[in-house]
Each structure stands twice: as structure tokens, then as C-alpha cells.
Amino acid sequence: MISEGALAELATVLGDRVSTADSIRNLHGRDESSWPAAPPDAVAFPTSAVEVSALLRICSAHAIPVVPWGIGSSLEGQALPINGGLVVDTARMNRVIEVNDADLDARVQPGVTKNQLNALLADRGLFFAVDPGADATIGGMAASGASGTMTVRYGTIRENVLALEVVLADGQIVRTGSRARKSAAGYDLTHLLLGSEGTLGVITEIVVRLHGIPEETAAAVVCFPSVRAAVDAAITVVQSGIGVARCELLDANTVRCVNAFQGRSFKEVPTLFLEFHGSPAAVADQIEAVTAIVTDHDGSDLRFATRAEERGALWKARHDVYFAQVGSRPGSRSVTTDACVPVSRLADCIEQTVADMGDLAVPAPIVGHVADGNFHCAVLVLPDDEAELAAAKAFSARLAHRAIEMGGTCTGEHGVGLGKRAFLEPQFGASGVALMRTIKGALDPAGIMNPGKILLPN
Amino acid sequence: MISEGALAELATVLGDRVSTADSIRNLHGRDESSWPAAPPDAVAFPTSAVEVSALLRICSAHAIPVVPWGIGSSLEGQALPINGGLVVDTARMNRVIEVNDADLDARVQPGVTKNQLNALLADRGLFFAVDPGADATIGGMAASGASGTMTVRYGTIRENVLALEVVLADGQIVRTGSRARKSAAGYDLTHLLLGSEGTLGVITEIVVRLHGIPEETAAAVVCFPSVRAAVDAAITVVQSGIGVARCELLDANTVRCVNAFQGRSFKEVPTLFLEFHGSPAAVADQIEAVTAIVTDHDGSDLRFATRAEERGALWKARHDVYFAQVGSRPGSRSVTTDACVPVSRLADCIEQTVADMGDLAVPAPIVGHVADGNFHCAVLVLPDDEAELAAAKAFSARLAHRAIEMGGTCTGEHGVGLGKRAFLEPQFGASGVALMRTIKGALDPAGIMNPGKILLPN
Numbered sequence: 001m002i003s004e005g006a007l008a009e010l011a012t013v014l015g016d017r018v019s020t021a022d023s024i025r026n027l028h029g030r031d032e033s034s035w036p037a038a039p040p041d042a043v044a045f046p047t048s049a050v051e052v053s054a055l056l057r058i059c060s061a062h063a064i065p066v067v068p069w070g071i072g073s074s075l076e077g078q079a080l081p082i083n084g085g086l087v088v089d090t091a092r093m094n095r096v097i098e099v100n101d102a103d104l105d106a107r108v109q110p111g112v113t114k115n116q117l118n119a120l121l122a123d124r125g126l127f128f129a130v131d132p133g134a135d136a137t138i139g140g141m142a143a144s145g146a147s148g149t150m151t152v153r154y155g156t157i158r159e160n161v162l163a164l165e166v167v168l169a170d171g172q173i174v175r176t177g178s179r180a181r182k183s184a185a186g187y188d189l190t191h192l193l194l195g196s197e198g199t200l201g202v203i204t205e206i207v208v209r210l211h212g213i214p215e216e217t218a219a220a221v222v223c224f225p226s227v228r229a230a231v232d233a234a235i236t237v238v239q240s241g242i243g244v245a246r247c248e249l250l251d252a253n254t255v256r257c258v259n260a261f262q263g264r265s266f267k268e269v270p271t272l273f274l275e276f277h278g279s280p281a282a283v284a285d286q287i288e289a290v291t292a293i294v295t296d297h298d299g300s301d302l303r304f305a306t307r308a309e310e311r312g313a314l315w316k317a318r319h320d321v322y323f324a325q326v327g328s329r330p331g332s333r334s335v336t337t338d339a340c341v342p343v344s345r346l347a348d349c350i351e352q353t354v355a356d357m358g359d360l361a362v363p364a365p366i367v368g369h370v371a372d373g374n375f376h377c378a379v380l381v382l383p384d385d386e387a388e389l390a391a392a393k394a395f396s397a398r399l400a401h402r403a404i405e406m407g408g409t410c411t412g413e414h415g416v417g418l419g420k421r422a423f424l425e426p427q428f429g430a431s432g433v434a435l436m437r438t439i440k441g442a443l444d445p446a447g448i449m450n451p452g453k454i455l456l457p458n
Numbered sequence: 459m460i461s462e463g464a465l466a467e468l469a470t471v472l473g474d475r476v477s478t479a480d481s482i483r484n485l486h487g488r489d490e491s492s493w494p495a496a497p498p499d500a501v502a503f504p505t506s507a508v509e510v511s512a513l514l515r516i517c518s519a520h521a522i523p524v525v526p527w528g529i530g531s532s533l534e535g536q537a538l539p540i541n542g543g544l545v546v547d548t549a550r551m552n553r554v555i556e557v558n559d560a561d562l563d564a565r566v567q568p569g570v571t572k573n574q575l576n577a578l579l580a581d582r583g584l585f586f587a588v589d590p591g592a593d594a595t596i597g598g599m600a601a602s603g604a605s606g607t608m609t610v611r612y613g614t615i616r617e618n619v620l621a622l623e624v625v626l627a628d629g630q631i632v633r634t635g636s637r638a639r640k641s642a643a644g645y646d647l648t649h650l651l652l653g654s655e656g657t658l659g660v661i662t663e664i665v666v667r668l669h670g671i672p673e674e675t676a677a678a679v680v681c682f683p684s685v686r687a688a689v690d691a692a693i694t695v696v697q698s699g700i701g702v703a704r705c706e707l708l709d710a711n712t713v714r715c716v717n718a719f720q721g722r723s724f725k726e727v728p729t730l731f732l733e734f735h736g737s738p739a740a741v742a743d744q745i746e747a748v749t750a751i752v753t754d755h756d757g758s759d760l761r762f763a764t765r766a767e768e769r770g771a772l773w774k775a776r777h778d779v780y781f782a783q784v785g786s787r788p789g790s791r792s793v794t795t796d797a798c799v800p801v802s803r804l805a806d807c808i809e810q811t812v813a814d815m816g817d818l819a820v821p822a823p824i825v826g827h828v829a830d831g832n833f834h835c836a837v838l839v840l841p842d843d844e845a846e847l848a849a850a851k852a853f854s855a856r857l858a859h860r861a862i863e864m865g866g867t868c869t870g871e872h873g874v875g876l877g878k879r880a881f882l883e884p885q886f887g888a889s890g891v892a893l894m895r896t897i898k899g900a901l902d903p904a905g906i907m908n909p910g911k912i913l914l915p916n
Contacts, residue, residue, distance in 0.1 A: 102697065102802035145642035156640050158649075159617060172889040180798040181830045182614050183867035184603035184653055186874055186882050186912055187894045191616075191649030195642055212699040239560065241670040243701075278740075279747070285739040340638040344560035372639045409641035416644055424644050431630040435901075436645045442900035443893075454644055 002041045002086065006062040010044060010086070013054040017045040017092070028087040031074040032134070032322075034333040034383055034392075035418055040067060040081035047092045049165055049173050049204035056202065057171035059086055065451050066169075068198040070140025071113065073132075075336050076417025078144055078197045083451050088202055090139050096120055097205070104210045105162060105179055110139020110203050117208075126210045129154035132413070133322050139203045144415040145195030149318065152238065152371035153245040153277065154211060156413065158194050165205035166193050169444040179207055192439070197415055198450035200443045214277035217245075218287060219311040222294045223269045223301040227251055227354070227366070230270045231347040233297035234370040237274075238343060242289050243282075244371065246275035248318055253365035254325060254378075258317050261324030266317075267301060272370075273318050275311070321367045325378040329363060332380040335392035338420075339403035340374040340412025349406055350375060353399050360395055362388055374412035401426060416454045424455075460499045460544065464520040468502060468544070471512040475503040475550070486545040489532040490592070490780075492791040492841055492850075493876055498525060498539035505550045507623055507631050507662035514660065515629035517544055517906055524627075525908050526656040528598025529571065531590075533794050534875025536602055536655045541909050546660055548597050554578055555663070562668045563620060563637055568597020568661050575666075584668045587612035590871070591780050597661045602873040603653025607776065610696065610829035611703040611735065612669060614871065616652050623663035624651050627902040637665055650897070655873055656908035658901045672735035675703075676745060677769045680752045681727045681759040685709055685812070685824070688728045689805040691755035692828040695732075696801060700747050701740075702829065704733035706776055711823035712783060712836075716775050719782030724775075725759060730828075731776050733769070779825045783836040787821060790838040793850035796878075797861035798832040798870025807864055808833060811857050818853055820846055832870035859884060874912045882912075 002010075010018045019025075020042045029039030041064075046052045059066045065085025072079055081087055094111035101124055108117060115135045117128050130141060132148035140146070142164065147156035154160065163177030166189075176189035193200060224230035227249070234247050250258065255268045272294070276286040287304070294302060305311045326334050341349045350366065357364050360379060368375030377399070379392040400410035400423045410416075410423035425433050437455055440447075460468075468476045477483075478500045487497030499522075504510045517524045523543025530537055539545055552569035559582055566575060573593045575586050588599060590606035598604070600622065605614035612618065621635030624647075634647035651658060682688035685707070692705050708716065713726045730752070734744040745762070752760060763769045784792050799807045808824065815822050818837060826833030835857070837850040858868035858881045868881035883891050895913055898905075 100800065100802065102693070103800040104697065105800070145646075147640055147642075151640060155617075158640075158646070159613075168889075168893070172892070174889045174893050175887060176890065178862070178867045178885065179800045179865040180832075180861075180867045180870060181801070182605055182609060182616075182798060182832065182870050184605075184796075184869045184871050184873040185867045185878065185885055186653075186891075187658075187897055188603075188616070188646075188649045188653055189886075189890065189893060191646045192897075195644075195646055200645075212697070214699070235560070239562065239670070241672070279743050281743040282736075282740050285737050289737070338642075340640060342558065342561040342563070342637045343639070344558065374638075374640065403638075404636070407637040409636045409638045409643045411642045412638060412640050413642050415642040420643065427636065427643055428647075429633060431626075431632045432634065432647065433644075434630070435626070435632050435647060438900050439645055439650075439897070442896050 001084065002064055003062065006058060006064060007042065009058045010055060013051055014044055014046065019043050028069055028089065029081065031072045031077060031079045033075050033077045033419065034335050034381065035077035035080055038080045038082045040087040041084045043087045043089055045089050045092045049167055052088060052167045052202050052204050053171040053173050055088060056167055056169060059448055060170055060446060063446060063448060066448050067450050068143060068202045070110065070137030073134035073136045073140065074144060074417060075414040076419040078415055078417035078453055090137065093204065099124065101126065103179060105207055106210055107205060107207050108138050109205060110137060112138050114138065121210065125213050127213050128208055129211050130157045130160050133319055138206050138208065142194055142203050142206050143196065143198050147413040149246045149248055149369060151369060152247055153243055158191060160209045161190060161194060161206055162209060163207040164190055164193050164203055166201040166203050168201045169446065169449050195415065197417065197453050199440060199454050200449060216278060216280045216283040217311060218276045218283050219305040219314050220274040221303050221314065222272050222299040223267050225298050227270045227350055228347045229297045230272050231350060231370050233294045233299055234272060235343045235346065236293045237290055238371045240289065240293065242286050244274060244286065244290065245277040246273065247371035248273040249368040249370040249375065250321065251366040253363060254321055254367050257324040257328040257365055258321060261320060261327050262317055264317060273314060325365050325380065329380040331382055333383045334378040334380055335396055336414065337377045337396045337399050338411045338414040339399050339408060340372065341403050341406045341408030343373045345406040346370060346373050349402060352402060353377065356395060356398055360391055372412065373408065418453065421454065421456045459542065460522055461520065464516060464522060465500065467516045468513060471509055472502055472504065477501050486527055486547065487539065489530050489535060489537045491533050491535045491877065492793050492839065493535035493538055496538045496540045498545040499542045501545045501547055503547050503550045507625055510546060510625045510660050510662050511629040511631050513546060514625055514627060518628055518904060521904060521906060523909050524906050526601060526660045528568065528595030531592035531594045531598065532602060532875060533872040534877040536873055536875035536911055548595065551662065557582065559584065561637060563665055564668055565663060565665050566596050567663060568595060570596050572596065579668065583671050585671050586666055587669050588615045588618050591777055596664050596666065600652055600661050600664050601654065601656050605871040607704045607706055607827060609827060610705055611701055616649060618667045619648060619652060619664055620667060621665040622648055622651050622661055624659040624661050626659045627904065627907050653873065655875065655911050657898060657912050658907060674736060674738045674741040675769060676734045676741050677763040677772050678732040679761050679772065680730050680757040681725050683756050685728045685808055686805045687755045688730050689808060689828050691752045691757055692730060693801045693804065694751045695748055696829045698747065698751065700744050702732060702744065702748065703735040704731065705829035706731040707826040707828040707833065709824040711821060712779055712825050715782040715786040715823055716779060719778060719785050720775055722775060731772060780836065783823050783838065787838040789840055791841045792836040792838055793854055794872065795835045795854045795857050796869045796872040797857050797866060798830065799861050799864045799866030801831045803864040804828060804831050807860060810860060811835065814853060814856055818849055830870065831866065876911065879912065879914045
């Protein structure tokens with residue numbers, strides 16, 4: 001609970017932009033994960049780093065938990081205020097501060113969403129290339145280490161952020177980098193904060209890299225007789241150094257969900273969605289090379305989409321996969337797995353995982369950023385059915401261990417939050433987790449920053 | 459000084475692989491910087507992380523400074539044991555442990571050099587793409603945040619390392635990542651250690667990303683009437699999204715040094731060295747686009763080199779620039795600047811810097827990774843001439859401040875070491891430096907790890 005005195009102090013900073021209304025609190029007690037709701041005691045809507053700093057000084061003084069909030073699209077419970085306290089919602093910090101066309105970068109506030117930024121950039125011939133499923137905020141993406149469909153070509157958020165402004169637990173405002181394309185100046189504070197899920201500070205500004213909209217873009221859909229054939233084709237594409245921009249696997253179950261959700265008529269077999277970016281000659285070159293590879297791997301029904309509307313429809317189908325999956329079982333929520341393995345192990349990992357689905361007794365359609373070695377099973381459980389939920393979590397745990405044993409990671413892009421905490425020790429060893437605890441203890445000695453996330457309670 | 463007792467303890471771990479011989483100590487008291495020699499008290503040659511761990515436990519117990527050592531090619535005094543203590547030379551940890559062709563990665567010990575790794579990879583059609591001037595060790599490159607000529611296409615060492623094994627000050631051995639191409643699992647320990655210059659731990663293993671040797675490679679040399687014209691051409695190439703693999707500027711003075719050093723006959727004007735990688739069609743495409751751009755910027759004498767021998771000779775000329783520069787003034791050493799700015803400011807920054815050379819009274823030829831916004835002036839001083847050295851350091855300081863004011867960094871790739879410590883506060887503010895001190899204090903509370911580097915003594 002936040003004391004009346006502390007609330008009054010917060011109100012002196014924010015006026016009516018701090019709320020304890022049930023409706024507001026409840027909106028900030030749920031994310032897109034299957035974790036139970038956990039409303040905060042209050043929600044603040046700051047408009048500047050200076051206000052965030054003032055809030056954090058008050059919360060430090062009163063030992064109030066602080067949970068940064070973007071748009072609530074986290075998938076592992078990162079944004080859930082499980083210990084109550086104050087949610088810092090960045091919705092009113094949603095300005096694109098500057099776009100530097102010549103340097104291919106932009107400085108944005110954390111509440112700017114990916115689609116908002118890209119809409120503004122389109123007229124300038126630029127785009128921001130980190131593309132998770134949700135229209136997440138840039139701040140949330142930076143905090144959770146997001147990636148998405150274009151990682152194979154453009155990298156994750158980690159390769160697309162040049163610098164951050166962050167407010168630490170004690171209220172200090174820190175600028176972590178510069179607008180130079182590279183730097184060897186001191187400890188890499190930017191990457192320490194990226195993916196720290198609000199446990200080390202609140203991100204109040206982000207300098208992102210931009211890319212020129214390619215002269216030519218082409219998309220393709222290709223069907224395969226098996227998931228292994230599709231994955232092998234995708235991996236061969238990557239290994240060949242063809243600069244494919246997107247390479248997404250949908251298994252037959254997921255295609256079925258998409259057809260039902262969107263009234264589409266994709267053939268219900270393992271399918272790759274591909275995209276190619278570049279000059280017309282480069283795209284033609286990529287298409288020729290990829291066509292040869294997919295044909296070698298028994299790909300069929302290869303169809304190209306070059307017009308913007310066709311491509312838009314295709315990628316809308318891909319971006320809606322999550323909702324199509326959840327919509328395929330009324331009342332369900334998804335326990336979404338997020339294993340990522342070296343690409344040479346991906347087909348094995350998916351096959352063993354499919355074999356392991358027998359126990360689930362619920363659907364678990366698969367979608368994957370297969371060129372990165374990353375795939376997601378959406379285990380569709382009825383949230384009130386404890387047996388289903390327990391089976392889903394056990395399945396997810398087995399998959400996390402399988403990925404780690406294969407030299408991979410328990411989470412490729414969704415982050416740790418509440419759901420992956422137990423797998424850090426198998427992945428990093430006791431010494432690795434101890435080092436993370438040392439860092440957390442040094443930056444947030446009172447433990448007020450998003451407590452209970454990433455690291456299990458001692 | 460290391461006590462006799464501590465030396466005896468070190469010898470129980472390493473036998474005769476710990477030395478106090480003057481010849482060995484003196485070899486480990488100099489790097490490629492202009493900082494004065496500072497030999498250590500002893501030098502250890504461990505062969506494994508377990509041995510490094512044992513060494514660090516002993517050094518922790520006796521408060522002995524520990525300085526990791528690759529090949530001594532650091533340019534800012536990073537490897538100089540200014541407080542004495544123990545140098546940990548990784549020369550005997552020089553095995554390539556595994557190469558995973560299918561995953562495009564390799565696991566190497568820190569003493570493996572860039573050329574050693576690439577020689578081994580060539581037969582497999584793979585290469586490691588971080589290409590600094592010296593044949594540095596991979597461990598040294600990881601510790602110093604190195605980059606080099608191919609950054610514009612393939613990234614710095616930071617984008618080419620998947621995971622590290624590191625021994626912390628207390629002897630704990632930590633694995634920081636996995637072989638997955640991406641991960642969102644906890645704090646980014648890998649990037650915290652990359653570029654930490656031995657001040658947080660000793661790197662004992664590196665998982666590096668590899669790339670396929672491109673089907674086609676072409677190089678080009680093109681002359682310009684001015685540095686500004688050359689820089690503007692380079693920046694237009696970058697902004698156009700043409701995937702140029704290398705884009706290096708040599709000013710007229712540097713070309714003159716190269717001609718003298720190698721008996722070449724390059725035209726002594728501002729010159730770009732370029733390289734293109736890809737399929738034959740993609741390279742042809744890049745060449746066509748770049749030719750149009752350089753012609754627009756008054757480029758002339760454009761010559762292509764496609765045969766491997768021609769290209770080799772060209773890039774040997776580029777890689778020898780440092781030695782050609784130093785060789786142009788007998789007895790000199792170079793105070794090498796390393797500013798990196800947003801590319802839109804690069805031409806201004808170089809022009810203002812050239813204007814500022816008036817006071818130097820010594821040569822300062824320029825070479826630059828201009829597509830990254832990074833350039834180096836080699837200020838050639840006679841190391842015993844204190845007036846020259848002072849003028850060079852003052853010039854370098856003015857340039858560092860100029861770069862920071864332009865939104866850039868005091869060091870693009872050489873690191874902080876001793877030479878750039880004073881510029882971290884102008885660049886990151888007091889709060890940023892305080893955060894770096896907090897991290898250092900948490901990971902190395904006794905301050906034994908490469909003391910005096912990155913952070914100024916309190």
C-alpha cells in the first residue's frame with residue numbers, strides 16, 4: 001500500500017496525473033500473459049524525465065515498488081505490479097523528439113509506439129525495423145529486449161538502439177550513449193539497460209536507428225510437406241547469406257487459425273512467409289536464390305506478392321497470428337513459449353517439442369522466426385482450468401530446458417518477467433545469476449524497481 | 459610489488475609459466491600507444507579458465523593488480539600495468555575450440571588472433587568480419603570494443619560476439635550467453651563485459667559470429683578534390699542503403715605516407731578505398747550505384763580491383779597505414795585520435811580538426827572509417843619532446859570535446875584506457891560516470907582488475 005502521505009507527495013509532482021481509481025488501476029494490472037491480474041496501488045502519468053526522477057525519489061524514500069508501463073503487451077508478466085506500488089505509465093511521453101534523416105536515427109520518448117513512429121517516417125522514406133507482433137511502445141520494446149519478424153536482416157532492438165536516457169532508482173537521470181554509430185567509451189550502459197525489464201531504471205528516451213525504405217520489396221508464401229522441410233529450407237537461406245528480410249514459419253495448425261480468424265484460404269500445411277528488400281536487381285537475385293533453395297526442400301505453391309496491398313494483407317495475417325491462435329479456442333489465453341536455439345538444432349527442437357505435445361490435451365499452434373532459431377508454441381489454456389495451466393507450464397519448462405541443452409536460450413525475445421525466472425540458473429549457472437544479482441543490488445539497493453521480475457526472490 | 463609468498467602461490471598454480479624475468483616483464487610494459495612504459499611485477503601464462511580463476515583468487519587475497527594481455531596492440535594504454543602487479547598473458551590460450559559451420563559461429567580462446575582465425579576459416583568458406591588494423595587477439599578485441607574496416611557492413615565486435623566466458627575478480631567463472639542468435643534472458647552480461655578493458659574480469663572464451671565468404675568481392679579506389687567531397691560521397695553511399703563492405707578515407711598526407719612506405723604510386727589526394735561483397739549481381743548493382751554517387755561528388759580516377767591479389771595489395775596498403783604514418787617521421791610515435799560523430803557532422807568535424815592542426819607543428823595524417831563517422835589523426839610526435847607531446851594531447855582533447863559536442867563520442871573504437879578517461883564525464887555527465895563507478899565497485903570491490911583504466915582514480 002502507498003501511504004496517504006506518499007500519495008500526497010506524488011500529487012504535488014503530478015497533480016491529477018496520479019490516480020488511484022479502480023478503473024485505471026485495473027487497466028494496469030493485466031498484460032498479454034496468462035499470469036493473474038495484479039493491480040497497482042496507483043498509476044502515474046508523467047510527461048518528462050524530470051517528473052519521473054521526482055517520482056522515483058519519492059518512491060525511494062517510501063520504499064514503494066515502481067513498475068514502468070508501456071502499452072501492456074508484455075507476454076511474461078513483466079508489467080504486472082505483483083507487489084503493488086506505483087505504475088509509471090509512459091503514455092503521455094509519446095513524442096518523436098527529432099528525426100535525423102541524414103544520420104538515419106530518431107530520438108523518441110518511451111510511449112511512442114512502433115506503428116506511430118513508422119507512420120511518421122513513411123513520408124521521409126525511412127522506417128524503424130524492429131517488428132514484434134504487438135504495436136508495442138518503443139520504451140517497452142527497449143525494456144524487454146524485443147525483436148520480431150525482421151531480426152534476420154535488421155537485428156533486434158539491441159542492434160537498433162544507439163542510446164537511452166534512463167532514470168535510476170535514486171532519481172538520477174543518466175544518458176547512456178551518443179548518436180555516433182559506434183563507440184568504445186566506457187561500460188556499455190545502453191546494453192545493460194536494454195532488456196532489463198524495468199528492474200534497473202525507467203527508460204525515458206531512446207535514440208533508435210532507422211533504415212531507408214527499400215527501393216523494392218517482395219513477399220512470398222511457400223508450402224512444405226513437413227515442418228522439418230520448411231525449417232531446413234529457412235536455415236539454408238540464412239546460411240547462404242541471402243539477405244532475406246523476413247522468414248516466418250507457420251505450422252498447419254497456425255495456418256488453420258489464421259484462415260478461420262481472417263477468412264483466408266491459405267493451404268493448411270507448414271508454410272513459410274518470406275520478404276525480400278533491396279534494389280530491384282538485388283531482390284530479383286534473392287528471389288532466384290530462394291526459389292532454388294525452397295524447391296530443393298520440396299517447397300510448393302510458391303506465390304509472390306509485390307504490390308503493397310498484397311504484402312500488407314500477408315503481413316497482417318502474420319501479425320494477427322497471436323489473436324487468431326487465441327481466438328481459435330473461445331475463452332482461452334495463451335501460455336506462449338519462446339525458445340531460441342542455434343539454427344542447426346531448430347528442426348530437432350521443434351520436432352521433439354511437437355512429440356512432447358501429447359500430454360497437453362489442448363491446442364498449441366506454432367509460429368516461428370525460424371531464420372533466428374526462435375519459435376513460439378501458443379499453448380491455449382482456459383485460465384480457470386488449473387490442470388490445463390499446470391500442464392502448459394510444465395510443457396513450457398521442458399521446452400526451455402531442451403533449448404538450453406541445445407546451446408540456446410529459454411527466451412529469444414519475450415523476456416524473463418515472471419515466467420522464465422527459474423531457467424536463468426540452468427542457462428547461466430549459479431555464478432551468472434549471482435552476477436545479475438550483484439548488478440541489481442548495486443543499481444537498486446532497496447529493490448524498488450519492478451520487484452520480483454527477472455530474478456527470483458531471495 | 460608482489461610478495462615472495464604470493465609469487466610462490468602463483469607458482470604452485472602455474473609452475474614456470476609465471477615469470478619475473480626482466481625481458482618478459484619489459485615486453486609486457488609497452489603497448490602501441492604513446493604512453494610511457496610500465497612493466498608489471500610478473501607475467502603469467504595460463505592455459506585455461508580454471509587456471510585464470512586460481513590466479514585471480516590469489517591476486518584477490520593479496521590485493522595484486524591484474525592486467526589481462528592479448529598481443530599488446532592497444533592504442534590507449536589499456537594493457538599497461540601502471541600500478542605493477544600481474545599481467546595475465548593469454549598467448550597460450552590460443553585454440554579455436556569449435557567452428558559450427560551450420561550456425562555460422564565459432565568458440566575460441568582469447569589468445570586466438572584475427573588472422574589465425576581467418577586462416578583456419580578460409581577453407582570452410584567462412585570469415586570473421588571484425589577487422590582492426592593490427593592482428594589483434596580476439597580476447598583483446600572483445601575487451602577493448604574493437605571494430606575496424608568492415609563495421610559499416612558487419613558491425614563492431616559488439617555485434618559479432620554471441621557469448622563470453624569471463625573470470626571475475628573473485629575467481630568466479632561466468633558464462634554470459636548462449637549460441638542462440640538472439641536472447642532476451644536477463645541482463646546483457648555479454649555486452650557489459652565487451653569493451654570493459656579488463657576492468658571487470660578476464661575474458662577466457664569468446665563465441666563469435668562468422669559470415670560466409672561472399673561469392674564475389676570487388677574493391678575500388680577513387681580520388682577526390684577535397685576531404686569534404688570524399689566524405690560527402692561516403693555518407694551518401696551509406697544513406698542510400700547500399701551494402702558497401704568497406705569505405706575508408708585516406709587524406710593526401712596518408713596517401714603520401716603509404717606511397718613512401720610501400721613504394722606505391724597512388725595519386726596523393728583525398729582517396730576512398732571501397733569494397734563490395736555479395737552475389738555477382740548484387741556487387742554489380744552496388745558498383746553501379748556507387749559509381750554514380752562518387753561521380754556526382756567529383757570523384758575521379760576510379761579504379762576497380764577484382765582479382766584477389768590486387769585486392770590483397772590494396773587492403774595491405776590500408777592496413778599498413780599506421781606503420782606508414784609512423785614510419786614517415788623517423789623516431790616518432792603516434793598520438794592517435796579516435797573521434798566518431800554522427801555521419802552528418804563528419805565533414806564539419808574533419809574540416810574543423812584540420813583547421814585546428816595549425817598549432818601542432820608536427821604531421822597528423824588522417825585515415826577514417828568514414829561510413830561509420832569515425833576518423834583517426836596520427837599525430838606524429840617524438841616521444842621525448844615534451845612540447846610536441848603536450849601539443850598533441852591538447853589537440854586530441856580539443857577533438858574529443860568537438861566530437862562530443864557534435865553528438866558523437868571521444869572514442870569510436872580504440873577505447874578509453876588511460877587516454878580518454880577525462881572525456882567520459884563530458885560525454886556521459888557526472889551521473890553516467892557515477893553509474894560506471896557503481897558497476898565497477900560492485901564487480902571488483904577491491905579494485906584489482908586493471909586499475910586506473912576507463913575510470914580516473916577517485
